[in-house]
Amino acid sequence: MPALRGVVIEVTTSFDRMWADLEPVGRDPRTGGYRRYAWTRTDHDLREWFAAECLARGLDLVEDRAGNQWGWWGDPDTTPGVVIGSHLDSVPDGGAFDGPLGVVTAFATVDALRAGGVEPDVPLGVVNFVDEEGARFGIACAGSRIITGALEADRARSLTDADGVSMAQAWERAGRDPVTLGRDDEAVRRVGRFVELHVEQGKALALAPDGGEDLADPARAVAIGTDIWPHGRWRIDIPGEANHAGTTRIPDRRDAMIGLATVIQSARSYAVALGSVATVGKVDVIPGGVNAIPSHVTAWLDARGRTEHVVHATVDAVSSEASRLGATTTSESWTPTTTFDADLVGTLRAVLPDAPLLGTGAGHDAGILATHGVPSAMLFVRNPTGVSHSPAELARVDDCHHGVTALTAVVTELCTGKDPESMSDVR
Numbered sequence: 001m002p003a004l005r006g007v008v009i010e011v012t013t014s015f016d017r018m019w020a021d022l023e024p025v026g027r028d029p030r031t032g033g034y035r036r037y038a039w040t041r042t043d044h045d046l047r048e049w050f051a052a053e054c055l056a057r058g059l060d061l062v063e064d065r066a067g068n069q070w071g072w073w074g075d076p077d078t079t080p081g082v083v084i085g086s087h088l089d090s091v092p093d094g095g096a097f098d099g100p101l102g103v104v105t106a107f108a109t110v111d112a113l114r115a116g117g118v119e120p121d122v123p124l125g126v127v128n129f130v131d132e133e134g135a136r137f138g139i140a141c142a143g144s145r146i147i148t149g150a151l152e153a154d155r156a157r158s159l160t161d162a163d164g165v166s167m168a169q170a171w172e173r174a175g176r177d178p179v180t181l182g183r184d185d186e187a188v189r190r191v192g193r194f195v196e197l198h199v200e201q202g203k204a205l206a207l208a209p210d211g212g213e214d215l216a217d218p219a220r221a222v223a224i225g226t227d228i229w230p231h232g233r234w235r236i237d238i239p240g241e242a243n244h245a246g247t248t249r250i251p252d253r254r255d256a257m258i259g260l261a262t263v264i265q266s267a268r269s270y271a272v273a274l275g276s277v278a279t280v281g282k283v284d285v286i287p288g289g290v291n292a293i294p295s296h297v298t299a300w301l302d303a304r305g306r307t308e309h310v311v312h313a314t315v316d317a318v319s320s321e322a323s324r325l326g327a328t329t330t331s332e333s334w335t336p337t338t339t340f341d342a343d344l345v346g347t348l349r350a351v352l353p354d355a356p357l358l359g360t361g362a363g364h365d366a367g368i369l370a371t372h373g374v375p376s377a378m379l380f381v382r383n384p385t386g387v388s389h390s391p392a393e394l395a396r397v398d399d400c401h402h403g404v405t406a407l408t409a410v411v412t413e414l415c416t417g418k419d420p421e422s423m424s425d426v427r
């Protein structure tokens, strides 16, 4: 990153202190993974932490009608601001970095700007989007979907968790009034531009162009996100016939689980053939007895790819394979390609000219805002394991610091138009 040469920003202290604060919150000691679900006690602790970090910096803390938290430096009602941040919740047994890395680097960026004497000309916001993973109520990016109207308030309130608790009840238990939940045009209007920094959820940055692992190249520590792949979820219902596992002759069986095996295998082989990815990660087996031949299996297929064409081709092929078994395939959700804002991506490329460009197969709040028309973009920090949504998820501490440096340079450009080169001697 030549544009950052000469910029020495002492960000490590505040970043490391915040990271150490968050580390134990919601951590399962048995696995080392995180269970940070929306509107739980753990979520409350994370929200209190966010509020305290805003208070410590004199940022104005506001909550919107979905419960997303915003810490503002400057008044976004005078002119829309630049927003950085991400989310603090996790998937079941998730990693430490997916989400929190974006929030912690955002606060560290505020500290770096202040250490450098940079006063933004436009308001700067730090955001914690609520319930990004959808781990509790099943809808990913719930916080950003609710405020943009992509998720209707009534539907959101009636979503239930595994224990049958609705989102409305969860709000009440958290001391909130679910009647206030809903679309929030005012909160969205305050966001002039959004840059979400996130841990990479694959291994592209950890691999050198020759395919070998390279974790030392600082130019590959941070990438610029260009787009989010099209993705969707399909439900496949596979029929069978319940019968005794011990007394039914093999030729007489109609075993729905055999059909499931075919669906899973065909999802893999068509994904390989077409260059997409397809996953059966959740199944429901009826009756679900060890000694009973399954009479019905429901499988959920998640498919993604670089183009909408390859995703549809994959699902069509799996679906026609499944229909030969008498199974039916139903679309449950579909998100077309999300392309990040060209002007904003152009600014990021000008500030970080050596940073690789990266498309991603994962959904993010930045994608929801981009689809709603808010100029949005992303930065990704190298992940040596390439693993995400697992305790093995990783970003090395020096790469996290590179992330803060990159975000600081981007925010300086967006908030002041100043060349970060001129911020020498910032410590």
Ligand SMILES: [Zn+2]
Pocket (backbone or CB within 6 Å): 087, 098, 099, 132, 198, 364
């Ligand atoms: Zn995330």
